[in-house]
Amino acid sequence: xxxxxxxxxxxxxxxxxxxxxxxxxxxxxxxxxxxxxxxxxxxxxxxxxxxxxxxxxxxxxxxxxxxxxxxxxxxxxxxxxxxxxxxxxxxxxxxxxxxxxxxxxxxxxxxxxx
Amino acid sequence: xxxxxxxxxxxxxxxxxxxxxxxxxxxxxxxxxxxxxxxxxxxxxxxxxxxxxxxxxxxxxxxxxxxxxxxxxxxxxxxxxxxxxxxxxxxxxxxxxxxxxxxxxxxxxxx
Numbered sequence: 001x002x003x004x005x006x007x008x009x010x011x012x013x014x015x016x017x018x019x020x021x022x023x024x025x026x027x028x029x030x031x032x033x034x035x036x037x038x039x040x041x042x043x044x045x046x047x048x049x050x051x052x053x054x055x056x057x058x059x060x061x062x063x064x065x066x067x068x069x070x071x072x073x074x075x076x077x078x079x080x081x082x083x084x085x086x087x088x089x090x091x092x093x094x095x096x097x098x099x100x101x102x103x104x105x106x107x108x109x110x111x112x113x114x
Numbered sequence: 115x116x117x118x119x120x121x122x123x124x125x126x127x128x129x130x131x132x133x134x135x136x137x138x139x140x141x142x143x144x145x146x147x148x149x150x151x152x153x154x155x156x157x158x159x160x161x162x163x164x165x166x167x168x169x170x171x172x173x174x175x176x177x178x179x180x181x182x183x184x185x186x187x188x189x190x191x192x193x194x195x196x197x198x199x200x201x202x203x204x205x206x207x208x209x210x211x212x213x214x215x216x217x218x219x220x221x222x223x224x225x
Contacts, residue, residue: 043215
């Protein structure tokens with residue numbers, strides 16, 4: 001079955017630690033995205049990537065970093081510079097960027113700072 | 115300023131009735147609009163996409179788009195308890211291909 005996987009499902013971080021969230025897709029999609037969702041708010045874009053070895057900042061990129069070394073993979077690192085990282089993190093992909101392309105989501109990672 | 119406005123709800127609808135969810139958006143140039151359903155603790159799943167003015171039907175779901183009024187709606191006919199979820203509206207910014215999301219409307223279908 002084609003789809004998007006994210007791991008881990010739950011992640012706990014201590015103050016000052018960097019953590020990396022995994023996102024893998026086997027849909028052969030070119031574009032991938034990372035969103036953050038806080039209670040009662042809409043999704044906010046952290047980073048997105050249109051092709052391998054290229055990515056762009058979204059609205060809330062500060063304190064986060066990404067890489068896109070393979071088409072299937074788009075890991076997100078939450079650095080110690082992110083002051084309020086507790087949130088639900090969602091990875092998505094679409095065939096290409098923009099146009100009439102629909103985005104499909106992985107199951108999400110819930111990050112909690114201890 | 116880019117934004118999407120949705121009534122946060124909760125919207126309570128009896129089982130079997132029509133649920134009507136509404137959304138307004140700020141970008142007059144946008145061409146692509148989406149409705150996603152999100153169950154508590156889960157990720158969003160795509161329900162409908164609509165790109166031109168008028169209605170688009172898919173089973174019990176109908177999306178309606180009015181670009182002149184910058185308004186998009188979702189109708190759910192014969193509502194079922196399994197439709198209880200938060201419904202997120204989103205539109206695509208043509209300038210940078212980013213999806214702009216509303217905060218969602220919580221829908222409760224009462225048996």
